[in-house]
Amino acid sequence: MASSTRVAVTGLGVRTPAGHHLKDLWETLAAGHSTARTITSFAADGLPVNFACQVGDPKWAELVTVRQAHRMDRTTLLAVCAAADAVTDAGELHAPPERRAVMTGTGQAGNETYEQAMLGYGEFGNPTPLTVPKSMHNAAAAWISMRHQVLGPSLTVSSACASGGHAIGEGLRLIRDGSADVVVAGGAEACISPSVLLAFHRCGALSRRVTDPERASRPFDIDRDGFVMAEGAAFVVLERLEAALRRGARVYAELAGYGRTSDAYHLTMPVPDGGGAERCMRQALTDARLSPGHVVHVNAHGTGTPLNDLAEAQAISRVFGSGQVSVTSTKSVIGHALGAAGAIEAVVSALTVFHGAAHPTANLDTLDPGCDVDVVRAPRALAPGAVLSNSFAFGGHNASLVFTPSGT
Helix, strand or coil: CCCCCCEEEEEEEEEECCECCHHHHHHHHHHCCCCCEECCCCCCCCCCCCEEECCCCCCCCCCCCHHHHHCCCHHHHHHHHHHHHHHHHHCCCCCCHHHEEEEEECCCCCHHHHHHHHCCCCCCCCCCCCHHHHHCCCHHHHHHHHHCCCCCCEEEECCHHHHHHHHHHHHHHHHHCCCCCEEEEEEEECCCCHHHHHHHHHCCCECCCCCCHHHCCCCCECCCCCECEECEEEEEEEEEHHHHHHCCCCCCEEEEEEEEEECCCCCCCCCCCCHHHHHHHHHHHHHHCCCHHHEEEEECCCCCCHHHHHHHHHHHHHHHCCCCCEEECCHHHHCECHHHHHHHHHHHHHHHHHHCEECCCCCCCCECCCCCCEECCCCEECCCCEEEEEEEECCCEEEEEEEECCCC
16 A cells, blocks of 8 residues: 655765766766767677776765775775765755665675686685675675664665666655655666676677667667666665755655566566566556556666567556657666666656656667657657656566656
């Protein structure tokens, strides 16, 4: 049953291939130009896929010490930076430490640390005393709670590419059930490495457009052939709407609904007709006490893989009607950041509500006839209304979040 507690989004923070500031991220998305590039951070020439959407210098020096950074995997470092920016963006929070919580999501967690410890070091690898604390999935939650003196729940969700969406949705539930008054929630991922690229390539998930990386991520296009690997982090600050208004906080949007379902079908493929996705979206709308007609835009999971896009498009059409709601894919511009993707797209969805506009889907030349949805191809103004953000994952894990304008 939906809760009567209204939850506001008052802080946003990101580390993405499109920039580290909300303005930079939004402008890059509005321009509709992909951030995919040939990898230069390591020798990728011998790989069948040698391009990705990477985050530049995380600009961590003002946020953590050199000693602290040395004790963090890149995933954690991105998370700590994005979360710190979100907390700063939210302004002065009045909830006591015991009433604050952290909820993080990640799929692969400390991949960089694990590979450094295990690859090329013989039968047993060469782990250091820091290998375990750097590579554990809950490291980001621990560091964020220590940095901000969060004494309430500090938890981690790992549901592959739905992790970030689930983390934010579970953060909503913590406020609704009275476990916290403020939640810092989001996701992070940093696993652009030779082994991970090769693994995803061999399971047929990645685009193979090595001669034209910027054209590789093309969700819903008839010629799509897979996603583009990305990294990044994004966090939101959630708090009770009444408390946010009382302290005069800026409210980007309300987080009004959350759905989570399972396909129970296949380890890597979605249900062909998108049944799990459909149930998830309907559950989120019910939770928000909204009908499909209240939704003006869907930020799709939109990976650019043939099966995912088709299943999601069919599900969207059944929920909202064929071509009745505008749809876009953030991954067309910044790639697929796995466990961080849902959190990044949640931030983008909150900004979509705040700006009253949807960014275009890059590289869409010819819409797949099987995808009967209204895909945004140029920046589009939106009427006031709800924005739904989808995250679907290997294993059949689904998450949908509903954001609404404050005051509706």
